[in-house]
Amino acid sequence: MRLVILGASGAGKGTQAKALASHFGLRHISTGDVLREEIKKDSIVCRALKRLMDRGDLIPDEIMLSIVEVILSEENNFILDGFPRTFSQALALNAICERLGAPIDAAVDIHVPDEKILQRLTGRTVCPSCTAMFHKEYFPPKVTGVCDKCGGGLIQRPDDTAETVQHRLKLYHKLTEPIADLYRRQGILISVDGTGEANQITQDLIKALEERF
Ligand code: ADP
Secondary structure, eight states: OEEEEEEOTTSSHHHHHHHHHHHHTOEEEEHHHHHHHHTTSOOHHHHHHHHHHHTTOOOOHHHHHHHHHHHHHTOSSEEEESOOOSHHHHHHHHHHHHHHTOOOOEEEEEEOOHHHHHHHHHTEEEOTTTOOEEETTTBOOSSTTBOTTTOOBOBOOGGGSHHHHHHHHHHIIIIITTHHHHHHHTTOEEEEEOSSOHHHHHHHHHHHHHHHO
16 A cells, blocks of 8 residues: 655644554655654765755755655555655656556545644654654653653754744645645545544544545
8 A cells, every 4th residue: 555644744644654554564654754864964965954954944856756766666565754745746756656656545634723733843842763752731751851662862853943833834835735636636635634633533544544445
């Protein structure tokens, strides 16, 4: 099964993508995680990428496409999280999938209002070692600042400040939101409300996907 997951930053894409990956036995490919892993290296290219990411700006399409093409050529069952993020990335993804003879089966789109996103992201902390996420109000770790899963130190992502989140939301509405229409026209879009309880959303998505396949 080949899935794409869409939604603004903080809509719960990562959480749902991990849950669906584990239920259906898919590889969870988060382009944000791939990039964050990469920029731990201290090369000039990585520092340039980090500057763009810390500002909440997008990495140029050409770079993202080369990365995704390499990953997808090695993987046939996946859920793509964070890609495509622009209309041209979506068209290019269709072209890559066509070349590989492996089309995208469904695109999940998670809706959450901007005010809620702002609350979620500015209160979020993440574990750089295992990518687990916490929230100071909604989902605090047992020990403040320490990851429940691996014991690593939690940090606020540099792009989770209020100002940068507003910028990322603006880019999302302008560049990413129109992609849903493309998948709607292809007849493979599944839209869900992302404001409810995470486990319930996962169950609804599993049901919708199982009905489809
Ligand atoms: P978010 O929580 O905002 O969804 P991600 O972890 O998916 O963030 O991505 C973090 C950053 O990585 C983005 O703000 C962007 O700089 C870069 N990035 C990730 N995926 C893409 C992509 N498909 N195209 C361009 N830039 C990307």
